[in-house]
Every structure is written in structure tokens, then in C-alpha cells.
Amino acid sequence: MARGRKLEVITWWKDLDFARKLPFARDRVVECYFWILGVYFEPQYFLARRILTKVIAMTSIIDDIYDVYGTLEELVLFTDAIERWENSALDQLPEYMKLCYQALLDVYNMIDEEMVKEGRSYRVNYAKSAMNKLVRAYFEEAKWCHEGYVPSIEEYMRVALVTGAYKMLATTSLVGMGDLVTEEGFKWVSSDPLILEAASVICRLMDDMVGHKVKRGMEEDDEFPLRSEDDSVAIVEMIGQVAFNEEGLRASQAKGIDLIVDLSPKEGSWRTLSLGVISTNYQEGTNLRRLASQIQSLKGGPI
DSSP, X not given: OHHHHHHHHHHHHHHHTHHHHSTTSOOOHHHHHHXXXXXXXXXXXXXXXXXXXXXXXXXXXXXXXXXXXXXXXXXXXXXXXXXXTOGGGGGGSOHHHHHHHHHHHHHHHHHXXXXXXXXXXXXXXXXXXXXXXXXXXXXHHHHHHHHTOOOOHHHHHHHHHHHTOHHHHHHHHTTTOGGGOOHHHHHHHHTOOHHHHHHHHHHHHHHHHHHHHHHTTTOOOSSSOOOOHHHHHHHHHHHHHHHHHHHHHHHTTSTTHHHHOOOSOOTTSXXXXXXXXXXXXXHHSOOHHHHHHHHHHHHTSOO
């Protein structure tokens, strides 16, 4: 059964044929699936994995459209279309964007159908709202690039904490989790709680560090020495612990928080798994063999 569910995602991706139709975009569905295993690997979350894998795979395509291919005029139309969530918006898009936009609509229609069955259709609105915020931020970065504008660090971080996509994915990750999450939980995660801000900072800065390392051809200099793996994990632990501690103090004042996440750093918990996946991915790129080994060791069994 689990194998069939994984094959459904692969079949969906192959049918889209983005590797041929959108050759400028990264083909990352297998990588995305491993990422989502780091969020939840338990069998009961198969729907949540299906939803989040498809959304993150589509987000990767959308990111590449904004980053490397779309003209500013096309991106204005694309951003408007995504914010409208209507089939009629297809008419205004160039052909390559139509492929992506239709696939995006299909994914969220699938999510809507599943949530209607469960009587939880309100969740789709939270997921769409989070995606809207993401594409608006993608557009702002693209506009900077096309206009040659260099933002201040404050401007950059305001936008970059959104374009890292962790806020959108955090919201979307709750959609398929059944009774475990209440609407109060969606209101909480949509309020940008400190723990989510901290996670976004960690992932944004570590992503930028690795991107900077690649662009410099792995060269060192005295002014900006490269971080070691231990240094980077220390950053994760330091920022994360501050957020866990402060958000833990607030948890008693917010309804539904304990239904979403256990903030205690227990061995074998989501936190241990997530730190392992984060450190593996950001230090070496996504080496799928190593990533699978990391997840397997933390799960205590084969994937």
C-alpha cells in the first residue's frame, strides 16, 4: 500500500512531463519526497505526505520561473493568476506558464476534494493564502533583480524569510494531518509565531551560506571563512533553542499549540529528525543516498 502511494506521486510527476516541457526547471520530486519524510514518516500521514510533496515540487518549479526564466511582464501576470486561483486566468499567461499554473490548480483542487470529504475545507484557504504570500515575495525578489536594485539587509531578510518557503510549507504541512490539528492551529501558524520565524531564519541563512560556497567555487578567504558542519549545526541549535524556550513559555497561553508540535527535545523526536535532515541537506546539497541513510538511522529501520 505504501509503495502504491509513493508511485502515485511519481506517476503524477511523470505525467506532467516538466523535465521535457520546462527544461529550465529543476526536476526534484524524489528529493522533495525525502524532504517530506523528514516532516512525517508515519503511515497515518500518507495524505499529508502526498499533499506536501506535490506542493513543494510545484513550488520548486514556480521558484525557477521567478528566478531564471520569466520576464518581469510575464511574472506580473503569473503572480496575478496565482492570487486569483481561477481557470480563467490561464488565458493571460504564456504557454509555459499555463502548464505550471494548470498543474498548480489541479494540486489545490485535489487538496480541496480531500478536505471536503473530511469536512475541513477551511484548511484550503489557509494553504492558498500562504502560497499567495510566497509568490508575492518571489515577485518582489524578481523585480529587484530585473531593475538592478540592491536591497538593504533589512529589506532582504523581510522578503527572504518568506521566499525560503518554510512559512508556506509549515502551513501546508498541517492540512492533511486529520484530527491532530484544529483551526486554532492554523490561526497560530499563520500568525508567524517565533518558532516559525526562527526556523525560517535558520533555513534561509544556511541556504544562503551553501549557495555562497558554491558560487565561490569552495574557496576560502580570511574575511568570510566558510562554516564547518559543526558551526552550522551550532547555529541551528542556538537559534532553535531560544525559539523553543520562548515559544514554550507562550504555549500555555495559546489554544491548540500542544496539538501541533511537542516542543520538548526528546531523542528520536521530530526535532532530532529535522536537525539531522537539515544539517545533512544544507552542508552537502541534497545527496539522496546520505539523506536516506540519515533518515533511516533516526527512524531505526528502512524507509
